[in-house]
Amino acid sequence: MPDPAPEPRRATDAPPRRLLRDFLRPSRGQFVAGVALFLTALIVVLTLRSQANQPEFANVRQADLIQLLDNVTAETRRLEEEVRTLEQAQSELLSGVDRDEAARQEAERRLEQAQIIAGTVAVSGPGVRLEIQDPGARVSAELLLDAVEELRDAGAEVIELNDSVRLVMSSWFGTDDSGRLTADGVALEAPYVIEAIGDPATLEAGARFRGGLVSEVEGERVGGRVQITQLDEVSITTVVEPEDNEFATPR
Incomplete structure (x- = not known):
């Protein structure tokens, strides 16, 4: 009786090496999203610092x-x-x-x-x-x-x-x-x-x-x-x- 065919490998079964390669080499969409998030966080931090450094009567x-x-x-x-x-x-x-x-x-x-x-x-x-x-x-x-x-x-x-x-x-x-x-x-x-x-x-x-x-x-x-x-x-x-x-x- 022939052996049963092996089940196809699921995406979650990718070896750790492949996961590491995907992390170090993101797709174009992931790269763009990461850059956008970085710029947004940078703008927020600079805005908060600017407001903190304003004098007490700056808006008077x-x-x-x-x-x-x-x-x-x-x-x-x-x-x-x-x-x-x-x-x-x-x-x-x-x-x-x-x-x-x-x-x-x-x-x-x-x-x-x-x-x-x-x-x-x-x-x-x-x-x-x-x-x-x-x-x-x-x-x-x-x-x-x-x-x-x-x-x-x-x-x-x-x-x-x-x-x-x-x-x-x-x-x-x-x-x-x-x-x-x-x-x-x-x-x-x-x-x-x-x-x-x-x-x-x-x-x-x-x-x-x-x-x-x-x-x-x-x-x-x-x-x-x-x-x-x-x-x-x-x-x-x-x-x-x-x-x-x-x-x-x-x-």
């Missing part, structure tokens, strides 16, 4: 960059003036001439600054008045807090809200039981009016910076409006009553 509009530069310039001038004042005070205190008088004047200056920061005295000076219209009642406590922080970053020295709340370092925002916004526990009604003392142009630029107060209020989420007025003199009369110390006593 020119007008916004100018506003930012103005803010930095104004803050630099303010700090330079503060440095000159401190150097002059140091020189007077060390010179030995009218040392007592110089020390007294420096103490009075520091006391005045402390009172202004604490909000215990009325003040006036150049600044801005911001009126925030909120027809849809969509202005949140977080938005008002961000607005105050932006003004402080722009150099605001004193801030008052709705002619009734003097904002200091310990101020806070929230809502009452009826859903109205509050500042330091005082209920606020729209329109919200913020008065700030500082360089008027710099304060307005800080409020109008893209992504800032004006953009947030006048955007679709809030749908309000902000009117900013630069003033030669802003008078802030609201003061904070200092609390009695519970543990500390003067010596």
